[in-house]
Amino acid sequence: xxxxxxVWRTARLLDRALTGKVLTRTDLRVPAYATWDLSGATVAxxxxxxxxxxxxxxxxxxxxxxxxxxxxxxxxxxxxxxPGQRWPRPGHTARVVLETTDAVAVGFxxxxxxxxxxxxxxxxxxxxxxxxxxxxxxxQEALRxxxxxxxxxxxxxxxxQTRLAGVGNMYANELCFISGVAPETPVxxxxxxxxxxxxxxxxxDVNRHRAVQSTTGDLGRGRTFWVHGRxxxxxxxxxxxxxxTMLGEPGRERATYACPSCQP
Numbered sequence: 001x002x003x004x005x006x007v008w009r010t011a012r013l014l015d016r017a018l019t020g021k022v023l024t025r026t027d028l029r030v031p032a033y034a035t036w037d038l039s040g041a042t043v044a045x046x047x048x049x050x051x052x053x054x055x056x057x058x059x060x061x062x063x064x065x066x067x068x069x070x071x072x073x074x075x076x077x078x079x080x081x082x083p084g085q086r087w088p089r090p091g092h093t094a095r096v097v098l099e100t101t102d103a104v105a106v107g108f109x110x111x112x113x114x115x116x117x118x119x120x121x122x123x124x125x126x127x128x129x130x131x132x133x134x135x136x137x138x139x140q141e142a143l144r145x146x147x148x149x150x151x152x153x154x155x156x157x158x159x160x161q162t163r164l165a166g167v168g169n170m171y172a173n174e175l176c177f178i179s180g181v182a183p184e185t186p187v188x189x190x191x192x193x194x195x196x197x198x199x200x201x202x203x204x205d206v207n208r209h210r211a212v213q214s215t216t217g218d219l220g221r222g223r224t225f226w227v228h229g230r231x232x233x234x235x236x237x238x239x240x241x242x243x244x245t246m247l248g249e250p251g252r253e254r255a256t257y258a259c260p261s262c263q264p
Contacts, residue, residue: 002072004051004166005208008133010078011048014055017080017103018043023057027097030113038066043098049125049134050165053078055098056118065118070096073111080105132166132204139197146197150188154196155247155256157187164197166204173228173257174215175200182263183247183256227257235259 002010026038044056044065055068070076076095079088081104087094089108096107107113116124129145130138142164146157157163158172167175176183179196190196207213214224216236226236231244240261246253 001074001168002051002076003168003171003204003207003213004048004131004133005204005213007048007051007053007072007166008204008208009211010072011046011053013080014046014053014078014105017105018055018098018100019045021100021103023098024101025097025099027094028113028115029095029097033113033115036115038098041066043100048131050128050131050161051168052112052125052128054121054125066115067118067121067124068096069112069114069116069121069124070107070110071112073109075109076107076111077109078105078107128161128165129163130165132164132201133208134165137201139194139201142197143194146187146193151186153184153247154181154187154190155183155254156249158200159248159254164200167200169254170213170225170228171200171203171215172254174203174226177226177257177259177263178215180263183258227259229257231257235262237262 021043023038023041023043028034028036038057040061041057041059044058046053046055051071053070057066057068081087083104087106093108094106095110095113098105130142145163149157155172155176158167158175159169175196178199181190203215212219212224216224216226218224227242230242233242235242238259238261240259242257242259245256247256248254
């Protein structure tokens, strides 16, 4: 599932291409909205909230203010194309098409597509914890939420979007390594949780401005991560083989990578 910085960049992509423009054609390829037509409406903006995308659309004629809520889930993605340009994915995988006079925004394989009145946005994202890349990022509130369940494993807590919004599996693995903490360590036993939160914010903030995600500071191919996806390979710090396990509640386990020596 995409990390928060990827979703932030997607929001900026949609915002640059659509904001202030009138929709000339819309195609919502999900049963609940298949008959909706937002042609003539103006796109006000697109923002991200954690891993959620909110495209705000205003209908001048009726005065309606709608929000198109989409979520990329595992396979989804938005592409901005020129009118007439060939689509990079099969047409049957498209879930949303928003056209203006000079751009076509296509949402492929989106995990969530819904339209709600603007005032109902809190129903969609109100449950989320502080957004690591939001203007209202509040590390103290995130810390309070994380420590509400001190016996929970730190990795599971980091992935819980109601604690803080934006961390996915890659960042959870990398944060545990950089902090020298085993992923299964209970939250209450993490030595400096505030520092871990600071690093989380720092990582996402740096990576949202570049296409290549890196936690090592090295953008070279195969050198961007400390442990994530590197099972069986030597730790970049001590040479011990990186171990892969599955961690999480039954049915929701996530691939977990750690160095047994650096993360005792």
